[in-house]
Amino acid sequence: MLRARLVHSRGLNLGIFCDGDLQGFVLLSHVLDEAEVLQIGVAPQYQRAGLARQLLTQAQAQLAGLGIERLMLEVRASNRPALGLYRALGFIEDGRRRGYYPTSTGHEDAVLMSVRPGG
DSSP states (O other): OHHHHHHOTTEEEEEEEETTEEEEEEEEEEETTEEEEEEEEEOGGGTTTTHHHHHHHHHHHHHHHTTOOEEEEEEETTOHHHHHHHHHTTOEEEEEEEEEEEETTEEEEEEEEEEOTTO
């Protein structure tokens, strides 16, 4: 499934490498004038070092060049570092999916966010 995602014609996939090792990545999908962050990850030793910001900034620039008008994502409501990063990059909250993510004590909301790439 990952291989298919990486070569899909409507995908945009970016990575940051250090000494040949993948340290951070973002996988996106786009259709017409909208795109969605499917997954983003940074190796634990590189978290809080700005890699996710670099990846999303580059992704927004490339998506703007493709004519994408809206970039969307969803994030756990409890993921404060990610929410802070997304807000700093101009993402706004569009809504919530109540009880979307399972937790050890029940469920938590998914926060739906979007931004206009390049604008």
